[in-house]
Amino acid sequence: MDAIRWEGNTLYLLDQTKLPVTEVWLPYTDYRPVADAIRTMVVRGAPAIGVAAAYAYCLAALAGEGLDEAKETLAASRPTAVNLFWALERMERKAKECGGAAEPLIAEAKAIHAEDVAMCRAMGAHGAAVVPEHARILTHCNAGALATGGYGTALGVIRAAHEAGKVNMVYCDETRPLLQGARLTAYELVSDHIPATLIADNMAASLMAKGKIDLAVVGCDRMAANGDFANKIGTYSVAVNAHYHGIPFYVALPCSTIDLSLADGSGIPIEERDRDEVRTLYGTRTAPESVEVCNPAFDVTPHSLVTGIITEKGVIYPPFQENLQKLFG
Numbered sequence: 623m624d625a626i627r628w629e630g631n632t633l634y635l636l637d638q639t640k641l642p643v644t645e646v647w648l649p650y651t652d653y654r655p656v657a658d659a660i661r662t663m664v665v666r667g668a669p670a671i672g673v674a675a676a677y678a679y680c681l682a683a684l685a686g687e688g689l690d691e692a693k694e695t696l697a698a699s700r701p702t703a704v705n706l707f708w709a710l711e712r713m714e715r716k717a718k719e720c721g722g723a724a725e726p727l728i729a730e731a732k733a734i735h736a737e738d739v740a741m742c743r744a745m746g747a748h749g750a751a752v753v754p755e756h757a758r759i760l761t762h763c764n765a766g767a768l769a770t771g772g773y774g775t776a777l778g779v780i781r782a783a784h785e786a787g788k789v790n791m792v793y794c795d796e797t798r799p800l801l802q803g804a805r806l807t808a809y810e811l812v813s814d815h816i817p818a819t820l821i822a823d824n825m826a827a828s829l830m831a832k833g834k835i836d837l838a839v840v841g842c843d844r845m846a847a848n849g850d851f852a853n854k855i856g857t858y859s860v861a862v863n864a865h866y867h868g869i870p871f872y873v874a875l876p877c878s879t880i881d882l883s884l885a886d887g888s889g890i891p892i893e894e895r896d897r898d899e900v901r902t903l904y905g906t907r908t909a910p911e912s913v914e915v916c917n918p919a920f921d922v923t924p925h926s927l928v929t930g931i932i933t934e935k936g937v938i939y940p941p942f943q944e945n946l947q948k949l950f951g
């Protein structure tokens with residue numbers, strides 16, 4: 623399963639706002655609508671928006687347009703996932719090296735894409751080792767093939783554990799307000815014949831209290847140097863409830879999601895999204911039009927609630943500040 627393709631100097635994005643009902647691939651030959659696609663979550667997920675932005679940068683080069691302006695436009699699409707900025711800075715370095723020539727830039731974007739899939743598979747292998755036999759796993763939002771270049775981070779761990787015969791059940795939070803869990807994670811798990819049970823977000827704690835959950839694993843949009851991390855809103859609740867119930871809580875991410883420039887999670891920019899994402903559900907109004915709304919797309923989980931950090935280089939345990947730094951030599 624994938625969400626991003628590059629064919630014939632055209633970027634194709636699977637429109638994730640239409641899943642799971644219809645699979646619609648949208649073509650892009652201009653970088654500007656790709657920025658809109660990131661903003662409107664046609665493509666979403668930290669690594670996936672980095673890969674999409676890298677290809678969009680190539681579209682600007684192919685059109686002979688200003689690469690600085692392209693980078694600025696793409697970087698302004700969403701503020702939290704550091705992979706977006708990491709990918710654009712890597713493309714800018716390549717552009718300086720090759721004088722902005724399209725072909726080397728396309729090769730670089732393809733390398734970013736392929737490396738992301740490889741990192742997800744490595745993460746999956748490392749993560750599967752911490753999953754117990756007959757595991758009943760809770761996950762939140764979508765950190766799967768649709769959120770990455772392919773295979774997934776948290777879902778990559780689940781895929782690898784399933785391949786090792788270790789998965790009894792995956793409980794996926796529907797993940798309000800945009801239902802990435804219901805629409806995307808359940809779609810991925812059902813497509814891969816991995817046992818899945820969809821739950822409303824507010825059911826997770828009672829499942830833990832009943833002893834139904836053995837481990838939780840989630841994705842990440844940005845991690846600070848001390849291991850505090852931002853992920854989809856509701857992740858903090860999962861972490862607090864897992865901690866209370868003594869359930870191992872893991873976060874899976876590529877090293878490109880770690881932002882060592884931030885000492886702790888207080889510096890992570892949290893995207894505030896449109897209020898109607900909470901007041902409506904697929905175009906149907908579910909709350910008074912005039913009611914005030916708070917709609918942060920992410921929350922920050924303190925490293926003190928994290929059991930381990932699953933990366934493509936291995937599983938990192940506390941002390942996170944010291945052990946994360948070692949990942950970067």
Ligand SMILES: CSC[C@H]1O[C@H](OP(=O)(O)O)[C@H](O)[C@@H]1O
Pocket residue numbers: 666667668669762763764765766769770775776802840841842843853854855919
């Ligand atoms: C593999 S990172 C996926 C990460 O991104 C999601 O956010 P969004 O759907 O708003 O892009 C969510 O936080 C996932 O954990």
